[in-house]
Amino acid sequence: MSRRLKLAGAAFAALVVALGFVAVLAPKWLGMSSTPLAVNIGGPFKLRTHDGKVLSDRDLLGRPYAVFFGFTNCPDVCPTTMMELANAMETLGPDADKMSYLFVSVDPEQDTAEHLSVYVQNFDKRLVGLIGTAEEIADVARKFRVFYEKVKTKEGYTINHTATTYLMDRRGKFFGTISYQENPKTRIEKLRRLIASP
Ligand code: NI
Numbered sequence: 001m002s003r004r005l006k007l008a009g010a011a012f013a014a015l016v017v018a019l020g021f022v023a024v025l026a027p028k029w030l031g032m033s034s035t036p037l038a039v040n041i042g043g044p045f046k047l048r049t050h051d052g053k054v055l056s057d058r059d060l061l062g063r064p065y066a067v068f069f070g071f072t073n074c075p076d077v078c079p080t081t082m083m084e085l086a087n088a089m090e091t092l093g094p095d096a097d098k099m100s101y102l103f104v105s106v107d108p109e110q111d112t113a114e115h116l117s118v119y120v121q122n123f124d125k126r127l128v129g130l131i132g133t134a135e136e137i138a139d140v141a142r143k144f145r146v147f148y149e150k151v152k153t154k155e156g157y158t159i160n161h162t163a164t165t166y167l168m169d170r171r172g173k174f175f176g177t178i179s180y181q182e183n184p185k186t187r188i189e190k191l192r193r194l195i196a197s198p
Contacts, residue, residue: 041166041174043143047104047136050117050129055102057172064175064194065100068165069146071107072119077163077180078103085165086124088187096126098195104130106148106161108137167194 046056066085070078082103089096103120105111108131111119116129132140141148148161163180167190175194178187 041143041145042168042172043140045136045140045143047130047132047140048113050113050120050131052113055128055130060100060168061172062170063100064098064170064197065102065168066165066178066191066194067102067104067144067168069104069106069141069144069148069161071105071159071161072111072115073107074159074161077161081163081165081180082120082123082127084181084184084187086127087184088191089124089126091184091188092191092195095192095195099191101127102130103127104132104137104140106137106141106146106159108132108134167191169194169197 042057044057046054049055068078068081068085070081072078085101089101101124103116105116111129111131113129113131116131120127120129131137144166146162146164148159150157150159165178167175167177169175175197176190178190182190
């Protein structure tokens with residue numbers, strides 16, 4: 001290898017290292033994140049409600065909402081979350097009517113509209129169950145960064161899923177989250193702030 005080629009090779013290697021630094025390390029040093037920003041949670045969707053209507057993100061504009069992804073056969077996380085949400089709505093009193101509450105089924109195979117209707121109304125009449133095709137559900141889950149995965153059991157299957165409730169403001173923008181079994185006071189405080197948000 002000639003000296004000139006070696007020099008060119010070394011220069012190229014140095015360039016690769018420098019670019020690698022800029023791409024990988026610099027964002028961290030500057031406090032930037034290479035993962036998508038939280039504000040990108042949400043996006044356009046169009047699903048069907050438990051009473052047969054079409055509901056899109058556009059229909060919700062002007063109204064804040066809480067959205068949770070689960071399935072009616074869920075043994076613990078979903079019923080606990082729905083019960084806690086219903087309790088929060090009761091605590092909020094008339095203010096609870098100033099926002100919407102959505103339960104998106106990640107089990108298009110078994111959760112029919114009728115099934116979902118009975119399920120959500122059992123917790124609170126203001127809860128809206130949403131269904132869609134497997135593709136529509138996968139799309140909306142991706143937009144909310146929700147994970148779900150079917151797992152085989154002896155009886156059939158269960159679905160592991162994200163246990164976070166997402167709060168969206170009246171412009172359809174991400175506002176925050178409520179964690180699974182979050183402290184009731186914090187939960188109410190977050191909902192009050194959401195309702196009061198411009
Ligand atoms: Ni669940």
